[in-house]
Amino acid sequence: MKTLYLVAMGDVPKQVMEWIEHAAAEWLPVAIRRLEARVIPERAYDPKRKQYQSVEMMKMLAEMLPPDSCRLLGVTDVDLAIPMLSFLFGQAQVDGPVALISVCRLRQEFYGLRADEDVLRSRVVKEVLHELGHTFGLVHCDDPKCAMSLATHIQRVDEKDEQYCAQCGLQLLKRFSSQEAEVS
Amino acid sequence: MKKNWPILVVDDEEVMCESMAAWLREDGYRVDIAPNGQKGVELAKASDYAICFVDLKMPEGMDGIETMMEIRRVRPEASVIIITAYATVDTAIQAMKEGAQEYIVKPCNPQEISMLVSRILKLKKLQSENAILRKKLARQYRHHDIITKNPRMEEILRLTQEIASLRSTVLIRGESGTGKELVARAVHFSGNRAEKPFIVVSCAALTETLLESELFGYERGAFTGANAQARGKFELADGGTIFLDEIGDISPKLQGDLLRVLQERRFYRVGGSREVEVDARVIAATNKNLAEQVHQGRFREDLYYRLNVIEINLPPLRDRREDIPLLAEHFVQRISSELGKEISGITAPALKLLIAHDWPGNVRELENVIERAIVTCHNGVLDEQDVSWLRHKDLTAPVWEVPDVPLEELERQAIVAALERKQGNIKEASAALGIDRSTLYDKLKRYEISHRN
Ligand SMILES: [Zn+2]
Numbered sequence: 018m019k020t021l022y023l024v025a026m027g028d029v030p031k032q033v034m035e036w037i038e039h040a041a042a043e044w045l046p047v048a049i050r051r052l053e054a055r056v057i058p059e060r061a062y063d064p065k066r067k068q069y070q071s072v073e074m075m076k077m078l079a080e081m082l083p084p085d086s087c088r089l090l091g092v093t094d095v096d097l098a099i100p101m102l103s104f105l106f107g108q109a110q111v112d113g114p115v116a117l118i119s120v121c122r123l124r125q126e127f128y129g130l131r132a133d134e135d136v137l138r139s140r141v142v143k144e145v146l147h148e149l150g151h152t153f154g155l156v157h158c159d160d161p162k163c164a165m166s167l168a169t170h171i172q173r174v175d176e177k178d179e180q181y182c183a184q185c186g187l188q189l190l191k192r193f194s195s196q197e198a199e200v201s
Numbered sequence: 202m203k204k205n206w207p208i209l210v211v212d213d214e215e216v217m218c219e220s221m222a223a224w225l226r227e228d229g230y231r232v233d234i235a236p237n238g239q240k241g242v243e244l245a246k247a248s249d250y251a252i253c254f255v256d257l258k259m260p261e262g263m264d265g266i267e268t269m270m271e272i273r274r275v276r277p278e279a280s281v282i283i284i285t286a287y288a289t290v291d292t293a294i295q296a297m298k299e300g301a302q303e304y305i306v307k308p309c310n311p312q313e314i315s316m317l318v319s320r321i322l323k324l325k326k327l328q329s330e331n332a333i334l335r336k337k338l339a340r341q342y343r344h345h346d347i348i349t350k351n352p353r354m355e356e357i358l359r360l361t362q363e364i365a366s367l368r369s370t371v372l373i374r375g376e377s378g379t380g381k382e383l384v385a386r387a388v389h390f391s392g393n394r395a396e397k398p399f400i401v402v403s404c405a406a407l408t409e410t411l412l413e414s415e416l417f418g419y420e421r422g423a424f425t426g427a428n429a430q431a432r433g434k435f436e437l438a439d440g441g442t443i444f445l446d447e448i449g450d451i452s453p454k455l456q457g458d459l460l461r462v463l464q465e466r467r468f469y470r471v472g473g474s475r476e477v478e479v480d481a482r483v484i485a486a487t488n489k490n491l492a493e494q495v496h497q498g499r500f501r502e503d504l505y506y507r508l509n510v511i512e513i514n515l516p517p518l519r520d521r522r523e524d525i526p527l528l529a530e531h532f533v534q535r536i537s538s539e540l541g542k543e544i545s546g547i548t549a550p551a552l553k554l555l556i557a558h559d560w561p562g563n564v565r566e567l568e569n570v571i572e573r574a575i576v577t578c579h580n581g582v583l584d585e586q587d588v589s590w591l592r593h594k595d596l597t598a599p600v601w602e603v604p605d606v607p608l609e610e611l612e613r614q615a616i617v618a619a620l621e622r623k624q625g626n627i628k629e630a631s632a633a634l635g636i637d638r639s640t641l642y643d644k645l646k647r648y649e650i651s652h653r654n
């Protein structure tokens with residue numbers, strides 16, 4: 018059985034990493050391991066936009082992919098962006114081994130509200146399911162409750178359930194088992 | 202696959218291309234990327250992209266506008282979205298005028314772009330459903346865009362085939378609405394330039410300076426607002442055909458410039474010092490009598506002869522009335538399917554009215570009349586009453602006989618009529634009558650006509 022690796026990029030609260038590990042374990046029958054946290058390289062920072070370039074971070078993740086990994090999920094607390102878009106909650110290679118999520122805009126504090134651990138945990142779980150779903154070939158789902166639906170702002174994240182819809186869940190399982198069959 | 206619409210992203214910045222493509226792939230689209238305009242156009246030739254994102258500013262090779270125009274030429278159905286940075290919003294608005302569907306300023310909100318994409322694709326889906334139906338019809342007419350059984354028109358069609366592969370300049374004369382552009386297209390698309398661009402310039406629509414930069418392009422800094430070098434229509438038509446509509450309206454200066462291009466096949470961009478060589482066949486059109494304009498000294502004789510190497514005179518519709526039923530049926534089929542209205546044809550009495558009408562606006566007027574009739578038609582077939590307003594139009598046409606009355610009475614009636622038409626506005630009424638205001642006041646007093654201002 019191959020392994021899903023988690024890695025913190027820069028400072029990420031231990032608690033957040035634990036939530037992620039739990040959520041992943043609940044949906045994917047894989048071994049989960051954490052790599053040692055990495056420092057975000059200077060070149061990923063865009064001083065003009067005061068944000069981090071997701072593309073650079075994804076490149077970094079791809080380079081550190083352990084040989085026995087089935088997926089590698091990066092987790093960061095910095096604000097992510099790409100040249101075209103003002104921000105990203107996360108990014109994933111569709112049907113590829115690497116994904117990245119940012120906790121920054123999942124925090125109530127980002128929107129000028131008081132910190133709320135329950136809200137944060139719920140949002141983190143949805144984002145993890147979403148980006149991992151992409152790595153197993155799922156694309157955006159039209160069901161607004163499904164974790165695979167596209168969220169372009171935080172209210173949309175809150176409208177989702179902490180799970181996949183029946184169709185996406187089934188498709189994920191299929192994809193997962195067919196890939197397991199390939200490697201064994 | 203729930204979304205089978207391919208998307209193209211053209212940008213010289215690799216990070217921009219890759220990240221945009223990755224984001225769209227998460228949505229389930231097939232996305233291709235191109236690092237420059239040339240590559241983008243190449244890809245567009247091979248794939249039927251629903252949406253092409255094109256960066257406005259690409260320092261090397263084709264810029265965004267040129268890329269867009271080329272893509273739209275090979276894929277008229279594709280929606281082009283121009284990507285721009287803040288500094289160039291003006292140019293983006295220009296891009297919209299040139300046919301871009303939308304423009305977005307980067308970086309933009311994810312919601313904005315996702316809504317834009319789904320809005321465009323929803324429209325595409327509707328269009329493609331309609332298009333299947335329309336294509337069936339269009340196929341029948343593809344080679345018969347010009348519908349006729351008039352001997353003079355048939356002669357003209359034969360001529361277009363004969364001259365199609367020559368390089369000689371063609372001058373097409375005809376009243377407005379007779380289909381001058383259709384004939385020009387027939388010449389272009391039947392010849393060995395068919396694969397190359399066919400570029401249309403309407404000379405009457407633009408001021409002298411605008412037309413100059415439109416035709417010849419300009420260098421960076423040629424005038425305020427010229428932030429980058431731009432190629433003109435002549436350059437875009439290189440290898441192909443440039444269609445100069447309403448050539449009779451161009452200024453003396455441009456007449457000179459044009460003559461030079463025709464003689465030497467080279468020109469300067471506005472504000473430029475380097476000559477640009479171009480191989481574009483010129484087809485010009487006018488609804489004016491150019492020979493007469495030459496006689497009056499308003500059009501250069503040398504240019505006239507350069508343009509008039511091959512002359513085509515299109516007859517007005519009233520001189521080819523036998524084509525009216527054919528054209529009317531053709532428009533009914535095409536327009537009703539475009540509007541999604543089931544109209545089976547035209548009744549004989551309605552057709553009789555159409556044939557009797559004088560069609561000062563020619564084929565275009567006929568097309569408009571049919572469209573209007575289809576919109577208001579309620580019973581599945583175009584009947585007399587659907588075009589009956591044509592008869593009123595004909596009856597109210599100025600058929601005027603001089604009445605047998607004293608001259609003073611005529612003058613009085615003319616003044617009253619002018620005042621009525623101008624709603625009592627003395628200034629406009631006097632201008633219409635060709636007299637000055639004080640004279641009009643005198644006459645109002647004399648004929649005891651009261652007026653309100
Ligand atoms: Zn779903």
Ligand SMILES: [Zn+2]
Nearest residue numbers: 147157167227
């Ligand atoms: Zn997604």
